[in-house]
Amino acid sequence: MFQAKRGIPSRGYLHKAFWTVGLLVIVAMMVPLVVVLIISFNPGNELVFPPKGISLRWYQNIFKHPVFISSFQFTMALGVASTLVSLVIGLSGALVLTRRKFKGAEVISSLLMSPLVVPQVVIGMSFLSLFSMMHVYQSLPSLFALHIVLTLPYTLRVFIANLSRCPVSCEEVAMVLGAGKYRAFAETTLPMIKPGIAAASIFSFVTSFDNITASQFLIWDRTTLPIEIYAYITKENDPTVAAVSGILILLTTGLVLAMERWVGLETVTG
């Protein structure tokens, strides 16, 4: 990570300043995560740093609050389901937008991207009004719909970028060589956009998993984990939430490493 690119000569102060700023940014990104992890092993019942010992009691405490477990399961299910749907819609949309030149393609693309720029409070409010009008007062269907809309810009963006680098001629050659339309797609384009599928899945899942702003408008019968954590911390002041965060950090790291094994991390982020 810190290996200097060959061919770029060091330029004295400027070079040092560049590396110092870069290092600071990386430290600033890592510090909060490390602090939370350390706090989660605090034996006392206060969120203090540095901790006065090491204990797993707050990890055990999670299990005394079944609401963490159930909201975790709900959030996971929601994230996986909305990611799957978002992948399918995003891929189909990107295929149409990159391969068919038609009037209004730009408009449709901008519309699908709009959740990135419309304030989430507005999106949450409008979903609330919409589902109230339809007399749907359940978290699952309304959050499912919301999270598909919120994750779509990410999947669509990633697939458009991937597909535009992936020539249609590969599919055409496959067809000339005897593959049907769908077989040709499955044999050529699909494997070529594998890194894109991985990237889109990560972005989409994480976006769904930790959304609070828009999601809190649609909490009827079930709550998501981030909202539960936030609610807990406004009432209690013990490191249980730090322990929950610790588990999430480990899970995320695991997810990223798994992707690294599968497709290579540089192709996911690049």
Place this chain on the structure above:
Amino acid sequence: MAAGAKSVVLKHVTVRYGNVVALDNISLEIEPGELLSLLGPSGCGKTTLLRSIAGFVGLDGGEIFIGGKPCADLPPSKRGLGMVFQDYALFPHMTVARNVAFGLKMRGIPQQEQHPLVNKVLALLSLEGMEGRYPRQLSGGQQQRVALARALVVEPGVLLLDEPLAALDKKLREEMQIELRSLQRRVGITTIFVTHDQEEALTLSDRVVVMEKGRIVQVGAPIEVYENPRSRFSGVFVGKSNFIHGKVVSCGEGGSICEVAGVGPVAVRPEVGVGRETQFLLRPEKVHLSTERPPHPETNCVYGKVEHRVYLGMVTEYHLRTDRGYQLIAAVLNTERAAMRFELGESVWAIWSPDDLIHIPRTDHETPE
């Protein structure tokens, strides 16, 4: 069936994109084992024609027969073709061996039978030892060969090549042209080759199809297309040309005399009616330069000053201008090492035979200079 022994037959093929006619009533018959090139500038419809033979472009009119079979309802996968694209379209996630075996796999040929076929075609294209490499690990020329191997391994009835050499540098391109031609002869496969490079078309083809604005302008052997262009467009597109416009002033045994602005009277071969406006094409290498006036009164000549000189190695092009403003290009073979034969600003006689003037009938759709 009329399409009997021909390899590919096109009958009145028409393709429209909205209001634009991409292919306008194209009829063409391609012999088995022939290498036919479709030549024209971008937008002339040559790629559309190739893609409609492949089955990627639906026809708005006409019919296509491949190996005697009508193709209207056949998808690309059922036409028994091989195709190489300009970007090669190698599958980046597969090794050379798997790329080449792809067509065999799609045909349901078991793996152990694929192996010898793949090896045979790799040997044919001098790609032994490359089986385990990925496309990104190959040079441009090697990628090109893999693309050809992948197309040939299924023993297609017709090979379609869409500007397959355009991405290579000049030297390699010329080598590949010769290699491609000898390979095509050895395999004996009917080949349709799209190119915008007239030299490439002349080098490779049995016949050249010159296309313009969705129409076929001329079909013929390279020498025919070059020495006997039937329209101004084929004359200009294939090779370099001088144009001589004039009015026929007299007509007699074995030829006519034209009065050409900037030149004077010019003897021409065909007997064209007196008073008619005509145009002739003259290839630069048919024009001889001399410091002395030719003794024969029958040969045409004009006196002009060397305005530009373009040294091209094997030949030098002299751009002459007459006193009365007519411009003419003459190409002179550099047979002597010492120096070019004429100097800038030097006045010389340009001499050519009436036999070398190619009569180009004026057609309605062509735009005069």
